[in-house]
Amino acid sequence: MNKALIKDVVIVGGGTSGWMTAAALAKVLQGQYQIRVVESDEIGIVGVGEATIPMIQRFNQVLGIDENEFLRETQGTFKLGIEFVNWGKLGDRYMHGFGTIGQDTYTVRFDQYWQKYHQQGKVAPLEEYSITRMASKANKFMPANHEVPNSPLNQIAHAYHFDASLYSKFLRKFAEKMGVVRTEGKITQVKQRQEAGDKNGFIEAVVLENGQIISGDLFIDCSGFRGLLIEQTLKTGYEDWTHYLPCDRALAVPCESAPVLTPYTRSTAHKAGWQWRIPLQHRIGNGHVFCSQFTSEDEAAATLLANLDGKPLADPRLLKFNTGMRKQCWNKNVVAIGLASGFLEPLESTSIHLIQTAIARLISFFPTQAFNQVEIDEYNRQSKFEYERIRDFIILHYKLNQREDSLFWKNCAQMAVPETLTHKMEMYRASGRLLRVADELFAEIGWLQVLEGQNMPVESYHSLVDLQTEADTLEYLESVRDVIAKCVNVMPDHAAYIAKHCATPKM
DSSP, X not given: OOOOBOOEEEEEOOHXXXXXXXHHHHHHHTTSSEEEEEEOTTSOOOTTOOBOOTTHHHHHHHHTOOHHHHHHHHTOEEEOEEEEESSSSTTOEXXXXXXXXXXOOSSSOHHHHHHHHHHTTOSOOGGGGOHHHHHHHTTBOOOOOTTOTTSGGGOOOOEEEOOHHHHHHHHHHHHHHTTOEEEEOOEEEEEEOOOSSTXXXXXXXXXXXXXXXXXXXXXXXXXXXXXXXXXXXXXXXXEEOTTTOOOOEEEEEEEOOOSSOOSSEEEEEEXXXXXXXXXXXXXEEEEEEEOTTTSOHHHHHXXXXXXXXXXXXXXXXXXXXXXXXXXXXXXXXXXXXXXXTEEOOGGGSOHHHXXXXXXXXXXXXXXXXXXXXXXXXXXXHHHHHHHHHHHHHHXXXXXXXXXXXXXXXXXXXXXXXXXXXXXXXXXXXHHSOOOOOTTOSSOHHHHHHHHHHXXXXXXXOOGGGGGSOHHHHHHHHHHHHHHHHHHHHHSOBHXXXXXXXXXXXXX
16 A cells, blocks of 8 residues: 655646646645745736635635735625526526525425515515525625524625735745745746556656756646647547537727726627626726637627726736536546636636635545545546536526527527436426435525526426415515615625725736
8 A cells, every 4th residue: 555645746837727726736735735836926827717606715714825815916806696688588687696585484495485476476576585696786795704604694695706916926925925836937948756556657756948857746837828848748538519609709998987886797799799898996807708600809808898897007908718628537646726727718707616616626625645546536527527517507598598699698508408408498498396416516506596587487386386375485585585675775785895904906
């Protein structure tokens, strides 16, 4: 039995994925391992992932990062959800808000009681039972107040918008204080072991342009789309999902701030794709994700620039991608994290979350010199499950559209989708039931908001809803709605909250 510990961890590439990995490992490994980040200032990073989901709070808490300091350093703002515009029909608008909807009581979930009387036209829209959605509409924000346990104010879930390049710098500073060593340089060669046995082909070292050789036991590939170790060296292979998610380009551009600082991301569907809007303290991040089969890069850029809140602060930057994932995220002694492991378009702000969960999974299966294949296989199985379930949720947005204005959207509505997604949709159509499998990322409330927001018809509801009288149920629904409205009324303005607690000093 080989229980010898590895000694040297080499992270290839910096950016968000590299420095999140370095910071987390430095915290968890407590100085018992040598951690080195190899990155080159000559190689740019893909800094478009500036919107997150609430689980990032857990990452920052594990590191012991103060929320207000983090937001000041990254010029960040708060996020309560994502608004979707034109995703059902042209003119439609709904929000996927974080946290809970309503208040569970009686026998079945809250949304089933709402579903019955929504079908009869007797209740308010779904958003009025969500504190994060109603706070977003009012541009209000405050973190959850845990001193009021039975109030919606205790149920506020939030994430962040931030400048990804500033976040990387923030984490680099944190990691280097914890003993992580950064090496500047461009990798020109990768050395592999040439030996008999199961370690043949393992990465032995990387060689820099200046001739420096950096050896390691465990290599973490954070080199972005190119996958320097996982793909260019180990030829791991890529599972392409373009047939489900045909967008293959993105143009990104920052613009001047708008008068109102909104506490949510916005996704607006265009002719052949969609546009993101991410409000920061000092600017707005924008981008247009599109399908090159249905629109040109020039047309996409014109659409993007015509739909900004203010003056662009740079020229649009083009990114090319194929949605999918590596056939193995962990191969031999290389673990791919971030864009090196795969890519799902940022429609539901999952890019940074996938970095976070990959790091957590690596810590859970942290290897010895034995590099046990059973554990590596389980890491890959869990990675595949996570990617595929997020993929299904993103496909849902495209599949459920009712747009008639472009061939792109018509094709999306008609495309075949994975059986796992078809089953969820059929369950919801039959009775409004929402099915969450194992520990997949998006819970029932997330699926409900997209299915309902994009007009998925529902034929019935849970039979046990009828155990309660109509009068009791409607009174209960109205009381929940009333309490949420009163709570939102006392919440502070989003911009005012930032100004008081975490504003970035003006230069």
